[in-house]
Amino acid sequence: MRIPDPALVVLVGPSGAGKSTWAAARYRREEVVSSDALRGVVGSGPHDLDATEEAFTLLERIVDARLARGLTTVVDTLGLDAERRSRWLLAARGAGLPAVLVLMDTPDAECRRRNSSRDRPVPASALAGQLRRHRELVRAAEAEGWDLVHRVEPDTGRVADSAAERTVHRTTPERRTSQGLRVVLQVSRFPWGEDPAGWMAAIARAADEAGFAGLALMDHLIQIPQVDRAWEPIPEPWVTLGLVAGLGTGLSLGTLVTPVTFRPAGITAKAAATLDALTGGRAFVGVGAGWWAREHAAYGLDLPPARERLDALAAAIETMRALWAPGTKAYDGQRVSLPETTCYPDRPDASR
Numbered sequence: 001m002r003i004p005d006p007a008l009v010v011l012v013g014p015s016g017a018g019k020s021t022w023a024a025a026r027y028r029r030e031e032v033v034s035s036d037a038l039r040g041v042v043g044s045g046p047h048d049l050d051a052t053e054e055a056f057t058l059l060e061r062i063v064d065a066r067l068a069r070g071l072t073t074v075v076d077t078l079g080l081d082a083e084r085r086s087r088w089l090l091a092a093r094g095a096g097l098p099a100v101l102v103l104m105d106t107p108d109a110e111c112r113r114r115n116s117s118r119d120r121p122v123p124a125s126a127l128a129g130q131l132r133r134h135r136e137l138v139r140a141a142e143a144e145g146w147d148l149v150h151r152v153e154p155d156t157g158r159v160a161d162s163a164a165e166r167t168v169h170r171t172t173p174e175r176r177t178s179q180g181l182r183v184v185l186q187v188s189r190f191p192w193g194e195d196p197a198g199w200m201a202a203i204a205r206a207a208d209e210a211g212f213a214g215l216a217l218m219d220h221l222i223q224i225p226q227v228d229r230a231w232e233p234i235p236e237p238w239v240t241l242g243l244v245a246g247l248g249t250g251l252s253l254g255t256l257v258t259p260v261t262f263r264p265a266g267i268t269a270k271a272a273a274t275l276d277a278l279t280g281g282r283a284f285v286g287v288g289a290g291w292w293a294r295e296h297a298a299y300g301l302d303l304p305p306a307r308e309r310l311d312a313l314a315a316a317i318e319t320m321r322a323l324w325a326p327g328t329k330a331y332d333g334q335r336v337s338l339p340e341t342t343c344y345p346d347r348p349d350a351s352r
């Protein structure tokens with residue numbers, strides 16, 4: 001069932017029913033007006049019950065202001081107060097917006113289970129009262145005059161986040177578009193909050209499921225101004241790709257692009273060969289000449305003139321190819337001479 005947009009969306013469900021989670025997955029943060037969040041603004045935190053009255057005063061003002069501008073407004077409270085519901089419904093009518101009631105159908109036992117595993121559970125007696133009032137409301141909701149009553153099916157299944165529950169691709173499937181292209185998701189921003197590894201894994205799994213042929217990471221030492229602010233996280237990509245390599249996706253992995261000014265070419269060849277071995281042949285290498293003076297200066301790296309960098313790029317490609325080639329014999333090429341080319345682990349398919 002499609003929820004209209006813009007609309008007033010009023011969430012209803014006991015603690016732990018999953019209201020905030022549902023809203024966060026579907027709406028922008030600014031669209032969700034949450035009594036818990038506002039308790040955190042005017043009180044000591046989302047659980048500061050002494051701040052409830054002021055939090056709701058603010059909530060009502062925000063709801064009115066947003067609706068008057070015709071903006072989508074998701075009201076994230078328990079939703080069990082009939083007087084407030086009817087006021088929000090009237091405000092939506094006044095603004096000419098559809099009014100939607102979202103009922104969480106999470107089973108009581110599941111709410112109790114989630115509640116008890118929280119840092120600050122609601123007391124059992126309070127939760128019992130919420131569950132009772134919620135059941136009454138479920139019966140009466142249709143009569144309240146909402147344009148749509150949307151019921152959220154219970155999802156008691158574990159969130160499918162373990163690699164074991166997913167298809168594990170051991171070889172690279174031919175992930176091509178109808179024109180024969182292989183499309184790679186390039187990740188250049190890393191807004192991973194408190195959970196870098198979890199965020200990165202979720203992005204990679206989503207890319208895998210969406211059918212991308214691969215995943216690439218930007219290689220910079222400081223986040224570039226074209227993308228985000230300098231103090232936002234920008235991880236070392238080869239280390240990060242090691243984490244993605246362990247997820248069992250079918251994605252090809254590499255960087256777009258690794259500047260030859262950052263690491264000696266042999267070291268990049270080694271990192272890529274290792275990634276290739278660990279992923280069963282799913283590594284690729286993107287290389288460039290490097291360009292951003294600021295990150296080079298900050299990390300004590302040389303940034304020679306463009307002509308020299310382009311020569312270095314050509315030499316780097318030659319070095320990597322020589323090291324990846326089968327065998328260990330000496331290499332004497334156009335720009336590069338190496339006394340031996342011993343680079344193990346080997347690429348499973350060195351002709352690739």
Ligand code: GTP
Binds near residue numbers: 078156
């Ligand atoms: P209150 O703010 O206390 O009223 O709760 P809420 O209804 O906003 O619940 P919230 O979205 O905070 O979810 C409570 C807990 O249940 C969190 O730990 C969520 O991660 C988990 N949860 C929420 N939705 C789902 C779901 O669809 N499936 C599963 N398995 N867990 C969920």
Ligand code: MG
Binds near residue numbers: 019020021036076
């Ligand atoms: Mg919540």
